[in-house]
Amino acid sequence: MSLKSQHIPRATIQRMAVYIQVLESLQRDGKDVISSELLAKTCSVNPSQIRKDLAYFGEFGVRGVGYYVQDLITSIKQALGVDRVWKTAVVGIGNLGRALLNHREFKLRGFHIVGAFDCDPFKIGEIVSGLEVICSRRLKEKAEEIGIEIGIITTPPERAQRATNYLVDAGVKGIINFAPARINVPDDVTVEYVDFFHHLYAVAFNVTLNAESE
């Protein structure tokens, strides 16, 4: 039952993150129990979808009642593996890198930034948000010392692949890439791309579409 070794759709994982978001806001509002129907409405998905998604990981609800908000948050976080601390490192200390280092929501959510790397000699040695900027070339060496599980790339696009190589070489198995460039990694390394221009494009497209059909 807990060994549901089938493939879990990527879309399911994305929705799980949305469920957490909504559940946490319900929790802040003091709601104890929620039905899949109501949760679905808030998330703009089908109620069956929610039940199906959750079923990949186990049975978290009570028939005739619904889901206990606090319990469900805990269960989903456990299912995703975000019920613990993850050690992360930022590679590329530009504006975005600095912003992320100063963003305290990271620690709050269990993602501890334990390393800051850059290849610019002028930045090396600088202290950003309590962390000394280290030369990217020393990433592997430092990783062995501090332990890095997830790498966050915030370099310019042309340096994203080199940053990736350093991370992969250091044994990092998960990467968030903010640089507007595709990167190559071995099969056992996961990459997520973050680029809000993609979202802007999507909105622009939909607005154009709706305006035309009007």
Add this chain to the structure above:
Amino acid sequence: MSLKSQHIPRATIQRMAVYIQVLESLQRDGKDVISSELLAKTCSVNPSQIRKDLAYFGEFGVRGVGYYVQDLITSIKQALGVDRVWKTAVVGIGNLGRALLNHREFKLRGFHIVGAFDCDPFKIGEIVSGLEVICSRRLKEKAEEIGIEIGIITTPPERAQRATNYLVDAGVKGIINFAPARINVPDDVTVEYVDFFHHLYAVAFNVTLNAESE
């Protein structure tokens, strides 16, 4: 032929944005022509997928040759409606709002930020990146003056819905929501959610999964 009024999958639009990204980097590298096979490899998708995606919008390639990089960029941008200037406004002038206002890539990509709004009396009147911060309550009035097509919400979660209401009331039909909260909008308004913790969750999940199956 250009009136392909069928529904275009959301996934297609997301990939189109990726294609632009890769094509622009190919262009920087001086590449003139690219085949769907090579482009596919770089984007980690199936070659048929690319041809299918492009077919929704028209015929952009030359059989036996491939796609002309510059032409394809132009065509995709036109198809998405991002070959022109979009007027945007930021609502919520916190750290993230300020960062976006100072980010010159926006203008470079045709998204001009023409308004900055916040409800905090201490922030109103302040000049951020050449723009005066205006009271959110005056959004509609200001929108009529400057014209706002896309709203960017960077408020705390509990104020996201109010920001949304101001934007909708002002006739804005597209919204990018950076606040970690779901928002309600009429059917004719498009919303895109941006939350990089969702990506962190996805990476954490995949890393956990791969580590277990090893």
Add this chain to the structure above:
DNA sequence: CAATTCATGTGAAATTTTTAACAAAAAACG
């Protein structure tokens, strides 16, 4: 304590999306 209500969990149906296969068209070559 049987009957009713309610909302979950799930297997089957419907839909959507992706992949494969191939015909069509453009260029290259002898």
Add this chain to the structure above:
DNA sequence: CGTTTTTTGTTAAAAATTTCACATGAATTG
């Protein structure tokens, strides 16, 4: 100038995902 090569555009098959429908089980009510 026909033949071969190449790679697109497109139709058909396959796979994946979403939705529906309902049986199941927990709580509540008379």
